[in-house]
Amino acid sequence: MSYAELAAAARGNIGPFCKACPVCDGRACAGVMPGPGDKGVGHVAEKNWRAWQSVSVNMDTLHEFFSADTRTTVLGRELSLPVMIGPVGDVQRHYGEKYDTVSYNRCVLTAAAGEGTLAWTGDGLDGSIMTKACGLIDELGGAGVPTVKPWDEVTLGHKLEEALAARPAAVAMDIDAAGLPFLRGQQPPAGAKSAAQIADVATRCHEGGVPFVLKGVMTPAAALRAAEAGVDAIVVSNHGGRVLDGTPATAAALPAIVDAVGERVEVLVDGGIRSGLDVFRALALGARACLVCRPFVVAAFGGGEDGVRAYLAQLRAELADAMEMCGSATVVDVTRDLLWG
Ligand SMILES: Cc1cc2nc3c(=O)[nH]c(=O)nc-3n(C[C@H](O)[C@H](O)[C@H](O)COP(=O)(O)O)c2cc1C
Structure with a gap:
């Protein structure tokens, strides 16, 4: 099933806020919170999506024939494609009855592991969500990334203990969640x-043998502070516009952040990435891998675990197509000179 077919199947069972659009571009749900939209006037999610569309790529098929290899390594773990499923908290409230956060997490964690990549899980005021997510990640041999909120010290201490006990691929914190x-x-x-405080969290994770990722970094200065604090990776993210109106698109913020931190931390990005071509654009702008979030909720509502796997397969095929059409045999060959202008 294509993503458009999954979205069509999701319509009717996804609740009143998400319109399960054929392309999840942030327009139909602008400003809709509760719901999958964004804060304030609600332009940031759409801005994220538009920014990727404005990046043009250099087609060049004057090269040896090859089948592109989409595998990559993120935080020492091999992934079959440079895409992970981003965290969503409070699924029922924002998307409707069919899934609660626990059953959604089970769906995406299992589907992602089956496709050779990772899903990240969200956090919220209900502590049992994180407990259950960590249990599932543990069952999957650590194939998942629990994302904790920047709680007060005592709560954070408990959550980190739970997260580290699952021996996950990484622990993340959405530092922008406030x-x-x-x-x-x-x-x-x-x-x-x-x-x-971030250095403390990074140390706790490292003592547990787990990398630590800071999600929600939007400036080179913050990225450098994160690197100095010892984080292993950052996600250039504005939380899909849900935490502050008026931020730049992540595609616009990404290159300067990559240039500032160099090889010191792995740079991931999310926000409005919807196709394998968008993934190619993100890699070319310097990201090591991407997170895609909202469309996977639609894929789950439209087709369950199979729907999530189908969308991952679609992203992988579209990325391979872009790589072959631009002459990059492997993901490390996707460099900034493949962008036009
Ligand atoms: C309903 C909803 C819930 C979210 N919950 C979380 C969360 O619990 N933790 C987190 O780090 N990000 C959360 N996010 C943000 C996403 O992980 C992601 O950063 C953002 O949606 C941008 O990616 P996208 O444009 O692909 O959706 C949430 C986003 C949505 C729409």
Whole structure:
């Protein structure tokens, strides 16, 4: 099934907020929160998507015939394609009855592992969500990335303990989550963290033998502070526009961040990446791999685990096509000179 077919199948069972559009471009749900939209006037999700469309690629088929190899390594783990499934918390509230966060996590974790990649799981005020996600990741031999919120020290301590016990591929923190309207003034409290506090979290993860990823970095200065704090990877992300209106598109922020940190940390990116061609664009702008989030919810509602696997396979095939049409046999060959202008 193609993504458009999965979206058509999802319509009717996905609840009132998500319109399961053929292309998840942030327009139909602009500003819709609760729901899958974004904060304030609601332009950032669409801005993310548009920015990838404005990146043109250099077609060049004057090369030896090859079948592109989409495999890559992220944080020491081989993935069959440079795409992971981004975390979604509170699935039922934002998308409807068919899945709660636990059953959604089970669906995407299993599908991603089956396709040779990873799903990330979200976190929320209900502590049992993280507990169950970590249990599932443990069952899958660590194939998953629990993403903890920047809680107060005591809560964070418990969550890290749970996450590390699952021996996951990495532990992540969405450092930008305090901007979520649902987290404001709640218990436990969540908020910004200093570089020293982040260094502490990184050390705890490293003592547990697990890499630590900071998600929600949007400036070269913050990326450098993260690198100095000892994080292993960052995700250039504006949380799909859900935490602050008026941020730049992630595609616009990415190149300067890559240039600033060089090889010191692995740079991942998310926000509006919808096709294998978008993945190619992200790699060419310097990302090591991408996260794709909202469309996987639609794929799950439209086709369950098979739907999620089908969309991953579609992204892999589209990426391979772009690589073959631009003369890059492997993902490390996808470099900035393959972009036009
Ligand atoms: C309904 C919803 C819930 C989300 N929950 C989380 C979460 O719990 N943790 C997190 O790090 N990001 C969360 N995100 C952000 C996504 O992981 C991702 O950063 C963002 O949606 C941009 O990617 P996309 O444009 O591919 O959706 C959520 C996004 C949506 C739409």
